[in-house]
Amino acid sequence: MSPLAAALDEVATTLRGARDPWWVIGSAAAWLHRAATSVADIDVLLSPRDAHDVIAAWRGNVVIGAPGERFRSCPFARLEGATLPIELKAGLRVCSAGEWIAVRPVTRQSVGSVHVPQLSELEAMFDLFGRPKDRVRADLLRDLAARSSASSSRDGETFSSNINTMPAADISPFSPYGSVSVDHGADDRAADATNRRALLDALARRRRDTGAARAADRRAAQRRTG
Numbered sequence: 142m143s144p145l146a147a148a149l150d151e152v153a154t155t156l157r158g159a160r161d162p163w164w165v166i167g168s169a170a171a172w173l174h175r176a177a178t179s180v181a182d183i184d185v186l187l188s189p190r191d192a193h194d195v196i197a198a199w200r201g202n203v204v205i206g207a208p209g210e211r212f213r214s215c216p217f218a219r220l221e222g223a224t225l226p227i228e229l230k231a232g233l234r235v236c237s238a239g240e241w242i243a244v245r246p247v248t249r250q251s252v253g254s255v256h257v258p259q260l261s262e263l264e265a266m267f268d269l270f271g272r273p274k275d276r277v278r279a280d281l282l283r284d285l286a287a288r289s290s291a292s293s294s295r296d297g298e299t300f301s302s303n304i305n306t307m308p309a310a311d312i313s314p315f316s317p318y319g320s321v322s323v324d325h326g327a328d329d330r331a332a333d334a335t336n337r338r339a340l341l342d343a344l345a346r347r348r349r350d351t352g353a354a355r356a357a358d359r360r361a362a363q364r365r366t367g
Contacts, residue, residue: 148225153254161188182226192231
């Protein structure tokens with residue numbers, strides 16, 4: 142078994158008693174979607190109460206991180222002593238265009254013993270995160286989606302034996318900070334819809350800004366060579 146596969150099994154074992162939905166995100170999730178990317182640690186998005194339970198039970202060293210200018214979790218903790226380091230990101234929020242956007246997936250796929258967002262939602266996360274390595278991984282996922290779409294058009298269907306999708310309606314939403322909500326009432330559905338719109342709006346702004354910057358670079362290059 143590879144170190145990454147062993148570490149993913151450790152994540153699943155660690156979160157076996159989780160009370161709320163959790164996801165592997167970041168490079169490990171991209172790898173699980175078959176993107177050719179390196180994985181140095183495993184990022185886990187989970188509820189604050191599950192994060193506190195995991196930290197309390199962890200037998201290795203735990204490093205609690207401080208909020209950053211771009212990313213904030215409550216708590217952010219790095220678990221050492223596993224095959225690969227495990228980073229807990231409870232209630233993750235990302236600052237985009239001056240707004241703090243809560244990262245709350247609405248899709249959940251089981252890949253082996255762990256869970257990840259669907260490919261398109263993971264791609265949107267990487268675009269929102271916006272760092273150079275995130276943009277590279279978003280491009281890898283877009284390429285995978287394009288190839289999958291081409292295969293589907295050619296063959297009529299595609300099949301992946303180790304990925305199972307859980308409908309969003311079956312996922313108990315959790316609040317980014319404070320108490321955890323497991324109510325599927327209208328207020329929670331409205332909150333999820335509002336959060337998703339905010340994430341998509343932030344992503345659209347980032348893409349517009351990126352497009353404008355690239356256009357400006359092209360005009361500058363044309364002036365230099367003109």
